[in-house]
Amino acid sequence: MPVAKPESSDARVIAHIDMDCFYVQVEQRKQPDLRGLPTAVVQYNSWKGGGLIAVSYEARKHGVKRSMRGDEAKQVCPEIQLVQVPVARGKADLNTYRSAGSEVVSILARKGRCERASIDEVYLDLTDAAETMLAETPPESLEVINEEAIKSHVLGLNNEDGIDAKENVREWLSSSDADHRDKLLACGALIVAELRMQVLKETEFTCSAGIAHNKMLAKLASGMNKPAQQTVVPFSSVKGLLESLPIKKMKQLGGKLGTSLQSDLGVNTVGDLLRFSEEKLQECYGVNTGTWLWNIARGISGEEVQGRLLPKSHGSGKTFPGPRALKTIDSVQHWLNELCEELSERLRSDLDQNKRIAHTLTLHARAYKLGDSDSHKKFPSKSCPLRYGTIKIQEDAMNLFQAGLRDYMGTYKSKTQGSQYSGWGITGLSVSASKILDTPSGTCSIMKYFHGQCPPCSSSEKSQDNLIQDAAPLSPSESESYSGLNLTEPQIVFPGEEKEIKHAIPSLDHQEDKSKTWKDQDPSCLSSQQMQNSIAQETSPLLPSGVFLGSESCLGMSQSKQQREFPTEESRIKYAMPSLDRGLQKRKTSKDKGTSSIRRFFKTCDPSSFRKQEHVEAIQLQDVQAAESVGFQSTSSICSEPNQTELPKESIPEQTGTNSGCSTSAHIEQQSESWRYKVDEIDPSVVNELPPEIQEEVQAWLRPHKRPNVVKRGSSIAHYFLPAKNR
DNA sequence: ACGGCTTGCACT
DNA sequence: TAGTGCAAG
Numbered sequence: 001m002p003v004a005k006p007e008s009s010d011a012r013v014i015a016h017i018d019m020d021c022f023y024v025q026v027e028q029r030k031q032p033d034l035r036g037l038p039t040a041v042v043q044y045n046s047w048k049g050g051g052l053i054a055v056s057y058e059a060r061k062h063g064v065k066r067s068m069r070g071d072e073a074k075q076v077c078p079e080i081q082l083v084q085v086p087v088a089r090g091k092a093d094l095n096t097y098r099s100a101g102s103e104v105v106s107i108l109a110r111k112g113r114c115e116r117a118s119i120d121e122v123y124l125d126l127t128d129a130a131e132t133m134l135a136e137t138p139p140e141s142l143e144v145i146n147e148e149a150i151k152s153h154v155l156g157l158n159n160e161d162g163i164d165a166k167e168n169v170r171e172w173l174s175s176s177d178a179d180h181r182d183k184l185l186a187c188g189a190l191i192v193a194e195l196r197m198q199v200l201k202e203t204e205f206t207c208s209a210g211i212a213h214n215k216m217l218a219k220l221a222s223g224m225n226k227p228a229q230q231t232v233v234p235f236s237s238v239k240g241l242l243e244s245l246p247i248k249k250m251k252q253l254g255g256k257l258g259t260s261l262q263s264d265l266g267v268n269t270v271g272d273l274l275r276f277s278e279e280k281l282q283e284c285y286g287v288n289t290g291t292w293l294w295n296i297a298r299g300i301s302g303e304e305v306q307g308r309l310l311p312k313s314h315g316s317g318k319t320f321p322g323p324r325a326l327k328t329i330d331s332v333q334h335w336l337n338e339l340c341e342e343l344s345e346r347l348r349s350d351l352d353q354n355k356r357i358a359h360t361l362t363l364h365a366r367a368y369k370l371g372d373s374d375s376h377k378k379f380p381s382k383s384c385p386l387r388y389g390t391i392k393i394q395e396d397a398m399n400l401f402q403a404g405l406r407d408y409m410g411t412y413k414s415k416t417q418g419s420q421y422s423g424w425g426i427t428g429l430s431v432s433a434s435k436i437l438d439t440p441s442g443t444c445s446i447m448k449y450f451h452g453q454c455p456p457c458s459s460s461e462k463s464q465d466n467l468i469q470d471a472a473p474l475s476p477s478e479s480e481s482y483s484g485l486n487l488t489e490p491q492i493v494f495p496g497e498e499k500e501i502k503h504a505i506p507s508l509d510h511q512e513d514k515s516k517t518w519k520d521q522d523p524s525c526l527s528s529q530q531m532q533n534s535i536a537q538e539t540s541p542l543l544p545s546g547v548f549l550g551s552e553s554c555l556g557m558s559q560s561k562q563q564r565e566f567p568t569e570e571s572r573i574k575y576a577m578p579s580l581d582r583g584l585q586k587r588k589t590s591k592d593k594g595t596s597s598i599r600r601f602f603k604t605c606d607p608s609s610f611r612k613q614e615h616v617e618a619i620q621l622q623d624v625q626a627a628e629s630v631g632f633q634s635t636s637s638i639c640s641e642p643n644q645t646e647l648p649k650e651s652i653p654e655q656t657g658t659n660s661g662c663s664t665s666a667h668i669e670q671q672s673e674s675w676r677y678k679v680d681e682i683d684p685s686v687v688n689e690l691p692p693e694i695q696e697e698v699q700a701w702l703r704p705h706k707r708p709n710v711v712k713r714g715s716s717i718a719h720y721f722l723p724a725k726n727r
Numbered sequence: 728a729c730g731g732c733t734t735g736c737a738c739t
Numbered sequence: 740t741a742g743t744g745c746a747a748g
Contacts, residue, residue, distance in 0.1 A: 043731065051730050066748080067730055092732065118734065118748070255746055315733060322728040368728075381742060
């Protein structure tokens with residue numbers, strides 16, 4: 001039976017921290033003369049003064065806006081200081097901002113779980129820190145309250161900007177008879193004030209923050225008082241806040257979905273959403289989006305703060321607008337080389353600094369054809385296994401481009417002559433690296449737990465000779481999952497050898513299925529220098545299933561073909577993790593039917609220790625709702641249905657009314673064979689009995705997932721504008 | 728034929 | 740899966 005959690009454990013303390021006009025601040029730190037002046041950061045000064053990408057608050061007062069041209073900005077604010085984004089390899093180079101961003105993250109990650117939400121934003125889960133503070137040094141016990149905290153804006157406090165606001169805030173922060181949730185938020189506010197001061201001290205950057213019971217509200221709040229201020233959203237202020245909040249201000253609703261809500265349902269404020277039943281919203285926008293909308297109307301958002309300090313992908317791109325469109329293969333080649341060079345550089349530093357390896361290379365391009373107005377949509381993106389080394393990346397990217405070009409041309413049934421197109425142009429190119437995984441040594445706590453330490457892993461113990469041996473007989477790509485491209489032929493690369501081997505050519509028309517011996521190698525066993533030279537092939541996701549086998553040598557086994565085709569259970573677990581982590585909606589039938597060691601571990605646990613997981617929303621507005629008898633039944637159904645608790649940020653709406661909830665659950669139940677389904681059966685409470693070093697990792701698997709969308713509404717964007725009416 | 732360059736994510 | 744598209748800043 002579901003056991004009700006104590007109310008207090010649901011009162012999370014979440015903060016969203018947002019750097020103020022970050023790029024401007026970075027430039028002002030570099031050039032302190034600019035401090036206090038209306039300033040904007042601009043890229044590509046050549047055309048109309050370049051495009052603004054960050055604007056200081058002084059300049060905003062004069063009406064300067066992001067997305068203005070440099071020239072326009074000068075018009076509305078003649079004294080504006082325009083600073084150019086650094087340029088490298090003929091394109092904007094954002095690296096200084098990236099590293100400034102990591103400076104900040106490393107400070108903000110000190111007080112709780114931290115999620116890097118973008119280059120200049122993070123979420124923090126300060127629940128534990130706040131609880132601890134409340135227990136040990138509650139605000140009421142402090143003689144002095146941090147001045148920065150006293151400057152907080154507390155939504156719902158009377159006289160918020162009146163003359164005695166500060167006294168009110170001081171009292172709110174340290175009131176001893178306050179609601180428990182408010183006390184926690186007060187602690188959160190103190191902690192955040194401290195962190196912001198620390199950031200200022202160590203980086204010279206100011207930031208704004210929102211402190212609330214969930215991510216959505218914290219994000220909303222951080223933008224309410226900028227720059228350099230913080231805003232607290234007490235539980236009791238939520239209803240009033242959302243009631244009048246324009247729907248488009250809500251994150252995820254600033255685009256077409258928000259427009260559809262306005263024009264099709266007449267929803268102008270978040271509060272207006274309360275008029276609609278969950279079912280109605282689901283009919284219009286699909287199950288996930290519908291439920292999500294229903295919840296945000298009530299200030300409910302269960303999304304957890306992910307403990308992730310690093311980006312999940314790297315990309316480098318450039319546009320070639322209009323007259324500058326690329327017309328020859330050579331020019332494409334040139335720019336692709338530049339982009340790949342930058343990407344490769346960033347991959348290397350990620351490897352060096354974070355011991356992470358990217359596994360997929362993707363190329364995106366935009367092209368136009370005279371006479372076809374939406375020709376630019378049709379250039380397909382292509383991806384392949386990522387091989388490290390600048391030259392390899394360049395080569396693979398070029399091959400991807402050519403493959404894309406063939407498809408693109410195919411749609412026009414036309415042919416290229418030589419290296420010259422006519423009537424064609426490439427208006428955008430970008431390359432990106434994704435599926436970035438930690439090197440096992442760093443975070444593979446589970447493997448360590450089940451197999452003990454892995455001495456052979458330590459890079460110092462591995463000789464260069466071993467390296468060569470291990471790396472030598474490499475598997476080629478199993479390329480069927482990569483669009484018929486076969487970009488990676490077997491090759492031998494010795495440490496120190498950076499030259500590419502010219503036979504890495506896409507063979508589009510022959511897909512061989514070669515059986516080769518496979519000796520995989522744990523990348524973690526290599527020093528980063530060694531990595532740079534030799535990890536190229538073996539780190540590609542070569543297996544058909546995409547299994548990453550990097551850790552086997554960690555276990556001291558020598559893998560061969562057999563294991564390549566039947567990877568060990570631990571490998572599958574390792575691979576399954578990221579998708580579970582993301583809480584994918586789809587539950588695909590997994591090919592894995594074996595009993596994993598993790599499952600065995602759980603099975604040996606005393607069944608009596610299992611109890612049902614309670615999924616309760618972080619912020620409980622139920623009391624409020626009950627009082628108002630607004631959607632109370634739905635709320636309780638949410639709470640008792642595990643699969644509903646993880647709310648999607650947004651999803652494409654689907655065809656109305658063809659199907660609904662019952663087939664959804666039926667569909668889920670069919671998946672009894674899948675490993676993920678088994679995960680669902682695991683009682684979360686048992687995690688507490690695991691050794692601490694793997695608890696967090698297992699916890700990540702157990703996050704609730706979204707429901708598959710069974711309702712179909714068609715696939716074009718147009719359906720945003722065509723929700724069902726009068727249904 | 729312009730607002731550039733990145734990210735993350737959902738969907739299919 | 741790979742590929743597409745939305746959204747945000």
